[in-house]
Amino acid sequence: MSARKLEFTGAYFDGLSAKKREVTIHLSPRQMKVSLHKGQALVWDYADLRRNSASIGDNPPFHLEHIEAGSKHSGLKSLTVNDAAFLSSLQQISGVPLHSSLKRATRSRQYALVLAVLVVPLFLYGLWKGVIPQLSDRVAMQVPVSWEEKLGQTVLEGLPTALAPTPAPAKEKALKAIIDRLLEADPNQPYDIRIYISPLEMVNAVALPGGHIIVFQGLLNLAESPEELAGVLAHEIQHVLLRHSTRGIIRALTSQILLSLMVGDMNGSMDLALSVAGEIDGLSHSRKMEREADRQGMEMILAAGIDPDAMVRLFEKLDAHEKLLTQGKKSKESGPDDDPSSWTEYLSTHPAGLDRVARLKKQVAKAEKKSYTPLLPDLNWGDTVHRKPRPNQNGI
Ligand SMILES: [Zn+2]
Numbered sequence: 412m413s414a415r416k417l418e419f420t421g422a423y424f425d426g427l428s429a430k431k432r433e434v435t436i437h438l439s440p441r442q443m444k445v446s447l448h449k450g451q452a453l454v455w456d457y458a459d460l461r462r463n464s465a466s467i468g469d470n471p472p473f474h475l476e477h478i479e480a481g482s483k484h485s486g487l488k489s490l491t492v493n494d495a496a497f498l499s500s501l502q503q504i505s506g507v508p509l510h511s512s513l514k515r516a517t518r519s520r521q522y523a524l525v526l527a528v529l530v531v532p533l534f535l536y537g538l539w540k541g542v543i544p545q546l547s548d549r550v551a552m553q554v555p556v557s558w559e560e561k562l563g564q565t566v567l568e569g570l571p572t573a574l575a576p577t578p579a580p581a582k583e584k585a586l587k588a589i590i591d592r593l594l595e596a597d598p599n600q601p602y603d604i605r606i607y608i609s610p611l612e613m614v615n616a617v618a619l620p621g622g623h624i625i626v627f628q629g630l631l632n633l634a635e636s637p638e639e640l641a642g643v644l645a646h647e648i649q650h651v652l653l654r655h656s657t658r659g660i661i662r663a664l665t666s667q668i669l670l671s672l673m674v675g676d677m678n679g680s681m682d683l684a685l686s687v688a689g690e691i692d693g694l695s696h697s698r699k700m701e702r703e704a705d706r707q708g709m710e711m712i713l714a715a716g717i718d719p720d721a722m723v724r725l726f727e728k729l730d731a732h733e734k735l736l737t738q739g740k741k742s743k744e745s746g747p748d749d750d751p752s753s754w755t756e757y758l759s760t761h762p763a764g765l766d767r768v769a770r771l772k773k774q775v776a777k778a779e780k781k782s783y784t785p786l787l788p789d790l791n792w793g794d795t796v797h798r799k800p801r802p803n804q805n806g807i
Pocket residue numbers: 646650696701704760761
């Protein structure tokens with residue numbers, strides 16, 4: 412039986428050169444001290460040591476490597492001890508088994524996990540905000556119109572709003588006449604623009620990919636002339652032609668696909684959170700898109716020979732409507748079905764404001780003055796379009 416030996420001699424390599432240095436090694440319960448020369452010493456935690464892969468079994472020489480945090484690219488400091496008692500003394504005093512992998516490896520894995528938890532969301536956020544929109548926009552501009560139409564149809568079928576089962580033919584005809592007049596200004600556009608009337612009393616209109624436009628009764632009631640409604644319809648047609656909704660939806664889809672690839676089932680809650688954010692993003696357009704739709708919409712109104720002041724008037728009314736809503740002074744006249752969830756209100760999906768009205772006015776002022784041809788001059792607009800839906804038509 413041998414007494415535990417606590418001091419050994421060995422060879423030290425600094426990992427940077429092949430130079431071998433004779434050292435004295437002192438073992439203590441917590442650490443190992445490696446004395447170089449001239450009073451220089453290294454103090455190593457046992458947890459940061461591992462046996463070199465060349466060191467196998469219980470026979471000397473024993474090779475130990477010291478792993479330092481952050482020194483991945485520099486060489487490893489190492490010790491070689493040619494003493495049969497070294498390994499057992501070390502294991503006894505440190506309580507560390509000293510296999511080729513030590514605690515340090517476990518710690519590295521823990522650091523990696525912590526880093527992953529912190530870094531992956533940041534990375535996803537960067538992807539979400541930076542890469543995905545750009546990529547999605549590129550994809551959206553390449554997809555065929557027929558694909559957009561199918562996408563729009565799918566969205567239409569999934570919308571939680573009841574469309575009028577049989578809208579009054581005269582009302583439908585009036586809206587179609589406005590659309591036809593607007594499209595005369597852009598005869599080569601590839602979409603089959605279709606109007607759907609929702610009986611819900613919301614001041615809203617929604618453009619879906621591929622040419623589906625939903626107009627809510629609340630918006631029809633706000634428009635006091637065909638020209639006023641034409642302003643909003645021109646804006647919505649531009650969302651279709653400029654593929655704004657397609658871009659939003661592809662962005663949301665891309666995010667979801669990427670997320671499920673990257674996160675998989677490991678982090679369902681994050682997946683869900685981001686996909687919900689994606690849906691909201693998909694339904695509303697950016698301010699830049701809104702401005703674009705305003706500007707191009709007004710161009711369309713002017714090209715179609717429709718009075719542009721009516722479009723300006725309607726956007727002023729929308730602004731006033733928004734102010735009423737935000738002040739909570741909205742009329743209580745409407746029925747229980749007039750309780751729109753926030754996304755269906757025009758102004759939550761279409762940021763209004765006097766600045767957009769000012770921009771439109773400026774655009775009109777710059778436009779070449781010409782005479783405008785009245786829209787549907789023989790139609791009694793109020794009687795045809797403002798008619799309130801029957802209560803049982805209010806849908807869900
Ligand atoms: Zn819009």
